[in-house]
Amino acid sequence: GAGVSQSPRYKVAKRGQDVALRCDPISGHVSLFWYQQALGQGPEFLTYFQNEAQLDKSGLPSDRFFAERPEGSVSTLKIQRTQQEDSAVYLCASSLSGKAGVGELFFGEGSRLTVL
Amino acid sequence: DAKTTQPNSMESNEEEPVHLPCNHSTISGTDYIHWYRQLPSQGPEYVIHGLTSNVNNRMASLAIAEDRKSSTLILHRATLRDAAVYYCILTRSNDYKLSFGAGTTVTVRA
Numbered sequence: 001g002a003g004v005s006q007s008p009r010y011k012v013a014k015r016g017q018d019v020a021l022r023c024d025p026i027s028g029h030v031s032l033f034w035y036q037q038a039l040g041q042g043p044e045f046l047t048y049f050q051n052e053a054q055l056d057k058s059g060l061p062s063d064r065f066f067a068e069r070p071e072g073s074v075s076t077l078k079i080q081r082t083q084q085e086d087s088a089v090y091l092c093a094s095s096l097s098g099k100a101g102v103g104e105l106f107f108g109e110g111s112r113l114t115v116l
Numbered sequence: 117d118a119k120t121t122q123p124n125s126m127e128s129n130e131e132e133p134v135h136l137p138c139n140h141s142t143i144s145g146t147d148y149i150h151w152y153r154q155l156p157s158q159g160p161e162y163v164i165h166g167l168t169s170n171v172n173n174r175m176a177s178l179a180i181a182e183d184r185k186s187s188t189l190i191l192h193r194a195t196l197r198d199a200a201v202y203y204c205i206l207t208r209s210n211d212y213k214l215s216f217g218a219g220t221t222v223t224v225r226a
Contacts, residue, residue: 041218042203043160055212093160104162105152107161
């Protein structure tokens with residue numbers, strides 16, 4: 001497809017389980033972002049990649065969260081030992097350039113994680 | 117980062133214009149004003165952005181105050197599909213990320 005694709009769309013995990021969320025950005029897009037969106041709130045920045053380099057991971061809430069983009073295209077967000085507070089929608093976005101100030105970010109539909 | 121202030125919610129009637137205000141009194145000269153919207157169960161989508169001059173595109177118009185301390189997103193004829201959360205965001209030209217607030221929830225009545 002032409003847009004950002006995320007999978008799975010829905011994931012239910014038991015507390016303590018590890019989960020992996022996948023993002024397929026738009027082909028050729030240099031920049032990739034992960035955001036976390038709690039119910040009723042705006043998206044919160046987690047991490048940013050430019051090609052395969054993770055340039056900013058300041059938003060990752062704990063060391064249980066890990067993201068990678070090894071070949072500069074597909075990215076995976078991994079959450080280890082999930083907790084109930086990790087329940088949220090995880091949004092992936094990509095952009096052609098590295099400058100959100102003048103460019104456009106394209107978002108996927110998100111992966112909704114529910115931790116029981 | 118410069119902050120924006122938006123009303124929590126607004127209601128509109130179908131086929132009427134919607135004016136969404138955004139205050140950004142601490143905006144700097146290099147800050148762009150961006151608007152994104154998020155339809156239910158979807159990711160945010162780009163609406164429009166500008167720096168100093170008013171901007172128009174197929175989705176909306178952006179009116180920027182002369183002192184740039186406020187702006188207004190204008191949806192010329194609201195449809196039911198325009199019901200969404202609208203986010204007003206400031207970014208510098210070399211910023212790589214967007215910082216979202218709570219946005220304005222727009223309800224459109226048939």
